[in-house]
Amino acid sequence: MIWLLAPERNAGRLCEGFEFKAWESRFIAQGKIIRVVNPILSV
Numbered sequence: 001m002i003w004l005l006a007p008e009r010n011a012g013r014l015c016e017g018f019e020f021k022a023w024e025s026r027f028i029a030q031g032k033i034i035r036v037v038n039p040i041l042s043v
Contacts, residue, residue, distance in 0.1 A: 013041065014033055
């Protein structure tokens with residue numbers, strides 16, 4: 001599960017199947033969205 005610190009900055013940008021990489025000074029993880037729980041975030 002991923003929590004966004006500022007979800008309003010990603011409104012309307014996420015969809016099921018979207019692949020992403022997480023970075024914190026270096027590459028730490030990758031994943032794929034299987035479900036968008038917050039309807040404001042979904043495309």
